[in-house]
Structures are given as structure tokens and as C-alpha cells.
Amino acid sequence: MGAERGSASVRVLGTGLVLGDTQPVMLEPPADIALKRGPAYVCATAPDLRAVTPGLVRRLGRSQRMMVAAAAQAIAATALEPKDMVSVAIGTGLGMVADTVDFLENMIRLDEREPRPAKFINSVHNSAAANVAIAFGFTGENRTIIHEGISFELALWQAIRSLQSGRSLFALVGGVDEVSPYIVNVGREKGFWRDACEKLKPMTRPRTRGTLPGEGAGALLVCSDRARIPAGSWPIISGVRARPLGVPGARRLDASAEVEFIGASAASAGRKLEDVDLFLFGANGDGAADRAYIKVARALEPYIRRDARIGTFKGACGEFHAAGAIGAALAAQAVRDGALPAQIDVVRGPQKGGRISTAVVYSLPQLAYHSVCTVAL
Amino acid sequence: MGIVCAQGWSVEEVWKGVLAERECLAPVSIFTSPRCGHMPVAEVKGDTAEKSGLADGSRTDHLAAYAAGRAYDDAGLDSLTASKRSEVGIVLGTCTSGMIEAERFMQKVVREGLVDIGLLRHHECASPSNSVARAFGASGFRATVSDACASGASAIATACDAILSGEADVVIAGGADSLTRLTLNGFCSLLNVSPGGCRPFDAERDGMTLGEGAGVVILESESHARSRGARIRAFVAGCGSTCDAFHTTAPKPDGSGALGAMRRALASAGMSPGDIDYVNAHGTGTVENDAAEALALRALFGDRMPHVSSTKRFFGHTLAAAGAIEAIVCVLAMESGIAPSNLGLRRPDPKLGLVPVAHGAKATLKAAISNSLGFGGANASLVLTVGEEAATDGR
Amino acid sequence: MDELIETLKTRIIESLNLDPSVRGRIDPAAPLFGAGLGLDSIDALELVVMLEKHFQIRITNIEAGREAFASVNALAEFIRKKRGSDCANM
Numbered sequence: 001m002g003a004e005r006g007s008a009s010v011r012v013l014g015t016g017l018v019l020g021d022t023q024p025v026m027l028e029p030p031a032d033i034a035l036k037r038g039p040a041y042v043c044a045t046a047p048d049l050r051a052v053t054p055g056l057v058r059r060l061g062r063s064q065r066m067m068v069a070a071a072a073q074a075i076a077a078t079a080l081e082p083k084d085m086v087s088v089a090i091g092t093g094l095g096m097v098a099d100t101v102d103f104l105e106n107m108i109r110l111d112e113r114e115p116r117p118a119k120f121i122n123s124v125h126n127s128a129a130a131n132v133a134i135a136f137g138f139t140g141e142n143r144t145i146i147h148e149g150i151s152f153e154l155a156l157w158q159a160i161r162s163l164q165s166g167r168s169l170f171a172l173v174g175g176v177d178e179v180s181p182y183i184v185n186v187g188r189e190k191g192f193w194r195d196a197c198e199k200l201k202p203m204t205r206p207r208t209r210g211t212l213p214g215e216g217a218g219a220l221l222v223c224s225d226r227a228r229i230p231a232g233s234w235p236i237i238s239g240v241r242a243r244p245l246g247v248p249g250a251r252r253l254d255a256s257a258e259v260e261f262i263g264a265s266a267a268s269a270g271r272k273l274e275d276v277d278l279f280l281f282g283a284n285g286d287g288a289a290d291r292a293y294i295k296v297a298r299a300l301e302p303y304i305r306r307d308a309r310i311g312t313f314k315g316a317c318g319e320f321h322a323a324g325a326i327g328a329a330l331a332a333q334a335v336r337d338g339a340l341p342a343q344i345d346v347v348r349g350p351q352k353g354g355r356i357s358t359a360v361v362y363s364l365p366q367l368a369y370h371s372v373c374t375v376a377l
Numbered sequence: 378m379g380i381v382c383a384q385g386w387s388v389e390e391v392w393k394g395v396l397a398e399r400e401c402l403a404p405v406s407i408f409t410s411p412r413c414g415h416m417p418v419a420e421v422k423g424d425t426a427e428k429s430g431l432a433d434g435s436r437t438d439h440l441a442a443y444a445a446g447r448a449y450d451d452a453g454l455d456s457l458t459a460s461k462r463s464e465v466g467i468v469l470g471t472c473t474s475g476m477i478e479a480e481r482f483m484q485k486v487v488r489e490g491l492v493d494i495g496l497l498r499h500h501e502c503a504s505p506s507n508s509v510a511r512a513f514g515a516s517g518f519r520a521t522v523s524d525a526c527a528s529g530a531s532a533i534a535t536a537c538d539a540i541l542s543g544e545a546d547v548v549i550a551g552g553a554d555s556l557t558r559l560t561l562n563g564f565c566s567l568l569n570v571s572p573g574g575c576r577p578f579d580a581e582r583d584g585m586t587l588g589e590g591a592g593v594v595i596l597e598s599e600s601h602a603r604s605r606g607a608r609i610r611a612f613v614a615g616c617g618s619t620c621d622a623f624h625t626t627a628p629k630p631d632g633s634g635a636l637g638a639m640r641r642a643l644a645s646a647g648m649s650p651g652d653i654d655y656v657n658a659h660g661t662g663t664v665e666n667d668a669a670e671a672l673a674l675r676a677l678f679g680d681r682m683p684h685v686s687s688t689k690r691f692f693g694h695t696l697a698a699a700g701a702i703e704a705i706v707c708v709l710a711m712e713s714g715i716a717p718s719n720l721g722l723r724r725p726d727p728k729l730g731l732v733p734v735a736h737g738a739k740a741t742l743k744a745a746i747s748n749s750l751g752f753g754g755a756n757a758s759l760v761l762t763v764g765e766e767a768a769t770d771g772r
Numbered sequence: 773m774d775e776l777i778e779t780l781k782t783r784i785i786e787s788l789n790l791d792p793s794v795r796g797r798i799d800p801a802a803p804l805f806g807a808g809l810g811l812d813s814i815d816a817l818e819l820v821v822m823l824e825k826h827f828q829i830r831i832t833n834i835e836a837g838r839e840a841f842a843s844v845n846a847l848a849e850f851i852r853k854k855r856g857s858d859c860a861n862m
Contacts, residue, residue, distance in 0.1 A: 144522065162538075
């Protein structure tokens with residue numbers, strides 16, 4: 001294998017989003033399990049996939065449904081050939097958790113008497129990626145990354161590597177996670193969640209403790225410059241980086257190093273910080289995490305334009321490991337349409353007006369990692 | 378390279394077992410399974426917690442950290458500066474991660490109405506990678522791959538991508554999985570598990586055998602390895618991945634997915650089928666997998682078939698560890714000039730047109746292919762070529 | 773025999789998460805798998821569990837399942853035979 005430090009452009013041809021209502025609801029656990037109810041952002045309905053995969057639909061779990069639906073949106077406008085040069089890379093933080101829990105609960109409760117083969121198969125963590133491949137016939141590379149809050153960003157990195165090294169011409173990149181009463185209860189015990197059933201407003205109330213769990217799927221269809229694509233201006237996506245923070249935690253966060261981290265990503269798209277129109281932060285409304293983002297925002301201030309915006313998106317979907325996919329899809333939509341999607345809450349800069357042609361998505365998952373990517377037209 | 382599996386706690390011990398055709402299958406003992414407890418599995422014997430050197434962690438974390446430690450020592454990474462050591466990357470694969478502990482958690486929830494959070498502390502798939510990172514002070518590129526049975530090989534491929542793109546010079550790569558009630562029951566519910574132990578490519582094969590373990594290799598860019606005079610045991614010459622896009626568990630019967638993965642791996646290595654001396658097949662011992670894989674091998678090699686064997690009966694199907702353990706087996710085969718036996722083979726299935734290595738075959742082996750064909754149709758193939766003697770001029 | 777066929781239709785729809793409206797389309801003599809209902813090997817495994825749960829018949833290898841699941845009629849016949857004999861295992 002030759003060393004390939006490709007810098008060929010990777011373009012975004014399509015996006016997909018599966019989200020529920022933007023208001024959290026109270027999630028009820030099954031009656032006979034010792035769990036308590038709690039607020040969560042929930043996809044109001046599992047997407048109707050009959051037009052996409054009539055045969056598979058009855059067996060797909062929620063994660064798989066959301067991912068296939070988001071993928072369907074992302075690829076809708078593009079003729080993808082040849083199919084063996086379309087790769088699939090999915091990031092998911094907790095994998096196929098609901099089907100795993102179902103299989104496990106059933107196994108323990110009934111002392112293994114009535115196993116559930118379909119649930120077991122769905123519980124295998126790459127089944128979202130597998131079902132995307134099966135639904136659309138993509139026989140190229142297929143990779144599932146499960147690494148906490150950088151799962152999606154690593155999947156995006158992997159897809160871009162595959163494109164730049166010529167192993168694929170197109171890549172469907174996605175991120176998905178689903179919520180469940182277990183996630184509500186376990187997160188509550190760990191102190192992640194707040195008790196109030198209220199919409200998150202990240203970076204506006206830094207004294208608030210806790211965020212809220214959410215679910216959803218985001219997808220991007222990306223391609224290398226060797227792909228034959230429809231005429232038009234397609235945003236490039238570059239500067240994808242996702243790494244553990246050298247020193248985790250908000251207090252010792254080196255804000256100027258973070259500014260450099262963000263700047264390097266923008267530079268990979270040939271942009272300076274003053275060129276960036278939208279910084280989309282993965283802040284989730286939990287005070288400690290918010291304070292870290294606010295620190296970074298302040299450190300950015302001298303380098304960005306007066307009319308540049310800093311926005312957040314987890315008020316639309318809640319907190320989950322693969323939520324970066326939502327941010328990336330929204331950033332790509334913003335740049336493609338030139339305007340701010342409704343799901344983004346602006347915390348700095350004008351609420352309306354102005355063109356968006358360069359967006360940077362930045363996140364500090366769990367205050368243990370940092371990730372960044374740039375979308376620009 | 379570092380290994381732990383039913384055959385033992387070191388690369389040397391494992392290879393000795395392979396050469397001796399040692400059988401290690403027995404019913405599971407680390408947990409009780411009313412329905413599947415009688416099935417032979419390949420269990421790791423010994424105190425995984427103690428041997429791992431970790432203060433806590435799941436069984437899978439222990440296996441991963443142990444194998445990573447052995448590989449780390451084998452590669453002499455301690456000789457790197459502290460700053461270089463902190464930049465070491467980690468890409469591991471896992472399917473089960475902290476599932477044994479999660480099963481205990483579920484037991485308490487369902488039977489006692491108790492939510493015992495501590496049992497889920499190491500549940501997430503990232504836990505083995507993070508445990509290894511903490512143990513070695515590594516804060517460089519880090520990722521966890523979960524591609525079902527292809528995870529270990531996929532992790533090695535992703536690690537190669539990380540090195541070739543400049544994200545890291547050195548990466549700890551491989552996979553780890555423990556036996557769990559979930560996987561044992563799950564595979565049994567697919568009527569996929571052999572009551573007598575797997576017999577890959579055999580006329581009477583009747584299913585797979587589950588195993589557990591970890592395989593870890595230290596991957597390094599060639600320039601970095603040479604500059605520190607590291608002993609290069611093998612090269613990852615090429616990687617190839619495809620997806621069957623056919624069914625969530627059954628492989629595409631025509632073997633085209635596996636064929637595509639092997640072709641891509643060869644292409645990325647700039648090699649052709651005639652260069653390959655040995656194939657370590659995925660060969661789980663199920664009727665479908667072996668049939669599809671045999672078709673793929675025949676389509677690729679025609680009548681110039683290299684030595685082929687599946688070593689799954691030695692270690693069981695170690696899921697995410699399999700791709701890594703089997704890559705290590707390829708390296709050992711090349712180093713020792715012995716293609717390992719297809720343990721369990723009594724009579725090759727005449728329908729497959731494949732005659733695997735019955736008993737260890739002495740041969741000059743310079744290049745090998747290792748296949749991992751996973752659920753979800755994820756296929757990963759690695760091309761490994763023979764390494765070199767260590768540099769002796771004291772660089 | 774008709775009652776058993778009707779029960780089997782219910783159980784099949786239930787355990788395979790089929791839309792109840794397909795009930796009218798289930799021809800007891802027609803093949804269950806492949807075309808028609810679009811069932812596959814995973815559905816066969818679910819039916820194996822259904823057989824154990826509701827009829828206390830245990831199938832341990834997939835070949836035996838293939839004969840039993842050829843059609844709803846074949847399944848009913850299989851169950852009647854098993855009930856008639858003493859052994860519950862294949």
C-alpha cells in the first residue's frame with residue numbers, strides 16, 4: 001500500500017435527518033421492570049420505510065429504521081453507480097441497544113427458554129450499517145465505529161479516507177443512537193440528566209445541571225472528486241478530526257489550543273476563522289460542559305467577524321453519542337441552502353439574515369474528546 | 378504481537394498448541410447457561426483480572442489489555458520517548474465488550490428489582506480501547522470498530538489508514554471479545570452451533586464453536602520502524618473490505634463478497650493470487666459460510682490453490698478477536714514455515730472442491746491472506762507478507 | 773384440523789410481526805417461504821421458537837425445520853405427528 005495523504009476534495013451531495021418533535025416527553029418503562037420514568041427527546045414515530053424496504057421493515061429495530069430512513073433522504077437525489085464503489089460508514093455510541101436489551105431481558109426473565117433470534121441478529125452492532133447496505137445494494141466497504149462521543153466523526157474520517165484512497169467513489173456516512181428507559185435510568189444514576197422535562201437551551205444557562213437524553217439519525221452522502229456527479233455547487237467537507245483530549249475536563253481546557261484546533265480545520269478548506277459564518281457547537285445544556293464551550297467561544301471572539309454566528313443544535317435532538325451526525329447534517333444543509341436551519345439555536349451573532357457559506361462543527365464530547373469538521377462552499 | 382485465548386496466554390504457547398493440534402473445547406464454566414451450557418466452547422483459563430494488570434474493567438477489557446501489553450513488550454515500545462508513547466494510536470474491535478457484567482446487571486434488575494450501575498461501568502464498546510489507552514498513557518488517535526466477526530481485521534485496516542494518513546506512526550490494533558450468555562444463546566438460537574465442535578470445510582460440518590480471547594498487533598509506519606531499528610515481524614501489505622448487502626446473517630451463497638474483499642486486498646498490496654502461499658480462511662464450520670468461502674477461494678485461485686486452513690477449532694470463533702488472532706497465526710506460519718492444520722477436518726466436503734491442510738504442512742510461506750467474513754455481510758481480507766530480521770547496526 | 777390451521781395462522785402472524793391483514797392471503801397449501809409472504813431464514817428460526825413455546829416441540833437442526841415449515845399444512849401435519857409420538861426432540 002502506498003502512503004496516501006490525499007487532499008482531494010470530498011463533497012457533500014445529500015443529507016438526511018430523522019428527528020422527533022423538539023420537545024422532550026416523559027418516557028415510560030415497561031411495567032414489570034424496576035425502572036423509573038424520565039424525560040427524553042424521542043423520535044415521535046419510527047419512520048415509515050415501506051417505500052424503501054418493504055420486506056425488511058417488520059423486523060427492523062428503531063436504530064436501524066432511523067438510519068435507513070436518514071440514508072434514504074441523503075441518497076434520494078443521486079444516481080449511485082457502481083454500487084460496489086459506494087461505502088457505508090456508521091457511527092453509533094451505544095450500538096443496537098434496544099434490541100440487545102430486549103434479547104437480554106427475555107433471556108434472563110425466561111431463563112433462556114424462548115430465545116429471540118431476530119432480536120439477536122438486530123443486536124449485532126453493525127446491523128444499522130448492514131441494513132443500509134442491504135436496502136440500497138451497496139457492496140463497497142462497510143464499517144461501524146462505536147467509540148462514545150466521537151463515533152460519528154470517526155466514521156466520517158474513515159469514509160473520507162476510503163474516498164481519498166480511491167477505494168470508494170461515494171460514501172454514505174451516518175450516525176444514530178436510540179433512547180430507552182435503561183438509558184434514562186442509568187444516565188440519571190450517573191448524574192447526566194436533569195429531572196425537568198424541558199427543551200434544552202445550551203450555552204444560555206451555565207448554572208443548569210444535567211442535560212437530557214435523545215435519539216435520532218443523521219446522514220451525509222459524500223463523494224470523491226473522481227465520482228461522476230450532477231452539475232451544481234456541492235459543499236466540500238474537510239478538516240475532520242476527532243481525538244481524545246490530552247487532559248479531560250472543563251477546568252483545565254486549553255481554550256487557545258481549541259481555537260487552533262478549530263482554525264486548522266477551517267484552514268483545510270482554505271478558510272480563515274474570519275471567513276467562518278457559522279460555528280455549530282455540540283453543547284448540550286449541562287452547565288459544566290456549557291462552561292467549556294463558552295470558554296472556547298470567548299477565546300474565538302477576537303478572530304471571528306461581528307456577524308459570524310455561534311449556534312447549538314442539541315435543543316432539537318437531545319444528547320446522544322452520535323448526535324454529531326445531526327450537527328454535521330445541519331451544517332451541510334446550512335451551507336447548501338445558504339441559510340440557517342430552524343433546528344439551530346443562535347447564541348452569538350444575528351438571529352436572521354446573512355449568507356452562510358462556511359460552517360464549522362465543533363464538539364467536546366463528555367469533555368474527554370474534541371472533534372471538528374468544516375463544510376464550505 | 379500479543380495473544381490470549383483458549384490455547385494459552387502467549388504467542389509461543391498458542392503456536393505450540395497449534396503445532397501439537399491441541400484440542401481445547403469444553404462446556405463453558407465462567408457462567409451458567411441452562412439452555413446452552415452443554416455446548417463446547419473455547420474458554421480462556423485463568424484469572425483474567427489478575428493477569429491483565431488492570432485495576433478494574435470487564436473481562437473483555439482484561440483480555441484486551443493483557444494482549445496489548447504482550448504486544449507492546451514484543452515491539453519494544455518502552456524504548457520510545459514518553460512523548461512518542463503518548464502519541465501511540467489505538468484501534469481495537471469488540472462485539473461484546475462489557476456484556477458479561479451487563480448480564481449480571483440485567484439479572485439484578487429483572488430478579489431483584491435493583492439497578493446496580495457499577496456493573497455497567499465498562500459496558501460500552503469503547504471500553505477496551507480506553508482501558509488500553511489508560512494502561513499505556515496513550516492519548517493519540519483512538520477508535521473502536523464493531524463489524525461483527527470482521528471487527529479484528531477491520532480494526533487492523535482502520536489502523537493502517539490511520540498510519541498512512543499521518544494520524545499516527547504507531548498503532549495498537551486488534552480485537553477482543555469474551556464469552557457471554559448473550560452470544561452463546563444468540564448463536565444457538567440461529568441453530569448455528571456445533572454440538573461436537575466445529576469442523577471447517579468438512580463433509581459433516583454442522584456449525585460453529587464460540588471462543589473468547591484477544592489478539593493485538595503493533596502496527597508501525599515502515600519509516601518509523603526502521604528509524605528505531607524495530608524488528609519487523611511482518612508487513613500488512615494490503616487490506617480489502619466489501620459488504621454482501623444480501624442478508625443480515627447469511628452470506629451471499631455465490632461467495633462474491635468474500636471474493637471481492639480478497640481481490641481488493643491483493644490490489645491494494647499490488648500483488649496477484651499467484652503470490653499467495655497460505656490462506657487462513659474464516660471457515661467457521663457452518664454449512665453456508667464454508668460453502669460460500671470455498672467458492673470464493675476457487676474463483677480467486679483456480680487450480681493454483683495455496684495451502685488453506687481454518688484454525689477456528691483451535692481457538693473457537695473469537696468474534697472481534699478472530700481477525701487479529703488469525704493475522705497473528707499467519708505471521709507465525711510464515712516465520713516457522715508451517716501452514717497450520719485445519720483442526721477438526723476428517724473428510725473434506727467433496728462439494729467444496731477444497732482440500733485444506735490436514736496436518737501442519739512444511740512450506741516456504743512468504744505471503745498469506747487472512748479472511749474474516751462477518752454478520753451483516755461485512756467482509757475483511759488482509760494480505761500479510763513475511764517480515765525481516767531486526768536491524769543490528771544499533772540505530 | 774381446521775382449528776389447528778387457524779391457530780397456526782395466528783401464531784405465525786404474531787411471532788413474525790406480520791401485518792394482521794395478511795391473514796386472508798395465507799394459503800395453507802402454498803409454500804411459506806420465498807415468494808408470497810416473503811419469509812426468510814430468520815423467520816424460520818422465529819417459528820422454531822414459536823413451536824417450542826406454544827407446542828412444546830423442539831427443533832435442534834435447521835434441516836428438520838425445513839420440512840416442517842414447507843407450508844402451513846405441512847406444519848400442522850408435523851405437529852400432529854409429534855404429538856402422536858412420545859419423543860419431543862428431533
